[in-house]
Amino acid sequence: MIDNNVPTERSGETPCPKGKIERFIEPCLLLLLAEKSAHGYELMDNLEQFGFDPRCQDPGQIYRYLRRMETEGLVESAWESGDSGPARRSYQITGDGLSLLASWMKTLEKRITIINKLITRYQQTIQKGDV
Amino acid sequence: MIDNNVPTERSGETPCPKGKIERFIEPCLLLLLAEKSAHGYELMDNLEQFGFDPRCQDPGQIYRYLRRMETEGLVESAWESGDSGPARRSYQITGDGLSLLASWMKTLEKRITIINKLITRYQQTIQKGDV
DNA sequence: ATATAGTATATGTTATTTACACATAGGTGA
DNA sequence: TCACCTATGTGTAAATAACATATACTATAT
Numbered sequence: 001m002i003d004n005n006v007p008t009e010r011s012g013e014t015p016c017p018k019g020k021i022e023r024f025i026e027p028c029l030l031l032l033l034a035e036k037s038a039h040g041y042e043l044m045d046n047l048e049q050f051g052f053d054p055r056c057q058d059p060g061q062i063y064r065y066l067r068r069m070e071t072e073g074l075v076e077s078a079w080e081s082g083d084s085g086p087a088r089r090s091y092q093i094t095g096d097g098l099s100l101l102a103s104w105m106k107t108l109e110k111r112i113t114i115i116n117k118l119i120t121r122y123q124q125t126i127q128k129g130d131v
Numbered sequence: 132m133i134d135n136n137v138p139t140e141r142s143g144e145t146p147c148p149k150g151k152i153e154r155f156i157e158p159c160l161l162l163l164l165a166e167k168s169a170h171g172y173e174l175m176d177n178l179e180q181f182g183f184d185p186r187c188q189d190p191g192q193i194y195r196y197l198r199r200m201e202t203e204g205l206v207e208s209a210w211e212s213g214d215s216g217p218a219r220r221s222y223q224i225t226g227d228g229l230s231l232l233a234s235w236m237k238t239l240e241k242r243i244t245i246i247n248k249l250i251t252r253y254q255q256t257i258q259k260g261d262v
Numbered sequence: 263a264t265a266t267a268g269t270a271t272a273t274g275t276t277a278t279t280t281a282c283a284c285a286t287a288g289g290t291g292a
Numbered sequence: 293t294c295a296c297c298t299a300t301g302t303g304t305a306a307a308t309a310a311c312a313t314a315t316a317c318t319a320t321a322t
Contacts, residue, residue, distance in 0.1 A: 014203060015278095017158070017231070019238040021246075022151045022280090022308070031249060034256050041270050051245045058310060063272055072145060085269045086317040100148070105253050107150040108246050114182045115152075115239050118162060122236055125165050146307095153279070153309095172299050189281060194301055216298045217288040265322080273314075281306070289298080 021111070025052070025065055027104035030097055033075060039088035040066055066091055074100055152242070156183070156196055158235035161228055164206060170219035171197055197222055205231055 028050045032043055040063050047062070048054040056062070066089075069075045074097035080090045093101075159181045163174055171194050178193070179185040187193070197220075200206045205228035211221045224232075 014154075014199070017154065017235045017238045019155075019235070019242040020153045020309085021242070022149065022153065023145075024150075027148070027249065031253055031256065035252070039270080040272095050249060051241070058312095059270085060272065060274095060311090060313095061309070063270090067272085068145070082269095084318065086271075088270065101253065104148045104150070105250060107148045108250060110182070111150045111152070112243055112246055115243055118158065118181060119236060119239060121166070122162055122232065125162065151280090170299080171301095189283095190299085191282090191284095191301065191303095192280075194299090198301085213298095215289065217300075219299065263322100266320085268319085269317080271315080273312105275310100275312080277308100277310070279306100279308070281304100283302100283304080285302075286300080287298100290296085292293100292295085 021108075024050075025061065026069070027101060027108070028052070029062070029065060029069070030074065030093060030101040030104065033091055033093040034098060034101060037090055037092040039080070039090045041088070043091075069097070072096075152239075155181075156192065157200070158232060158239070159183070160193070160196060160200070161205065161224060161232040161235065164222055164224040165229060165232060168221055168223040170211070170221045172219070174222075200228070203227075 025047070028047055029043060032038060032046050038046070040059070043066075044056055044059055044062055045054070047056065066075065066077070070077055070091070073094055075091045075093055077089045077091045079087050081087045156178070159178055160174060163169060163177050169177070171190070174197075175187055175190060175193055176185070178187065197206065197208070201208055201222070204225055206222045206224055208220045208222045210218050212218045
């Protein structure tokens with residue numbers, strides 16, 4: 001799902017590090033819906049901006065997330081029989097969705113702090129000779 | 132495994148966002164071992180600095196990772212019958228381990244860029260009124 | 263008319279990763 | 293000898309992500 005143009009593939013063994021964040025699609029969807037209401041297919045394209053594959057090979061995941069988020073009251077949907085193409089389920093974010101998005105932001109800020117600490121220490125370490 | 136003093140628990144439903152990075156323990160272990168050789172129990176304590184639980188409730192995970200990393204040639208181990216307590220398996224990082232660590236760092240830098248984009252857009256959005 | 267392609271939504275199943283629970287064992291001090 | 297800390301591990305369940313497939317509407321070209 002995530003763009004992984006990372007160095008050499010390691011055969012058979014553990015895959016190359018992708019650094020994916022657990023459930024990261026959730027805050028991305030919430031933010032896009034906070035910006036403006038949209039349907040799944042549209043969201044799929046916009047997720048590209050957050051490192052997800054363009055023309056993602058797993059549309060199912062997005063739809064599944066959206067349906068679950070609705071059962072949890074984070075978003076609400078309504079069918080829109082558009083002028084062209086099949087009907088769309090249009091989603092809009094709720095108050096609960098907005099607060100969850102806010103708590104995601106706090107979480108992600110903490111995560112950045114931790115990653116930065118790791119990077120800083122790494123740079124210090126390699127400067128001390130370890131190549 | 133990760134410190135999650137995040138807002139309100141959401142009952143039954145999806146857990147609070149923890150923002151955990153997939154396999155994040157791996158670069159942490161590699162960095163600690165790049166700094167200096169160590170055994171599992173010692174590493175457990177030092178992982179606290181990267182947001183893992185102090186006196187982690189799953190020591191098994193760390194040992195499992197270390198053993199796998201050895202089969203992949205990222206680290207090497209040797210038993211050390213210390214002067215006190217049970218024997219320890221002391222790990223040291225290899226050349227392959229160092230290069231994987233380097234590629235982890237690149238991956239994490241990209242990840243930070245993406246998270247920052249998300250945060251920036253979030254702040255722009257809430258400023259435009261959406262509470 | 264029908265075949266193809268693009269839009270749009272969804273489910274079924276497997277694989278990967280993490281979390282929880284438990285087992286083992288040496289050494290130290292009460 | 294009993295409890296506790298150090299130290300290393302395995303077994304299994306739960307959560308998450310990945311892969312594969314199904315359906316259906318519509319527009320355009322053949």
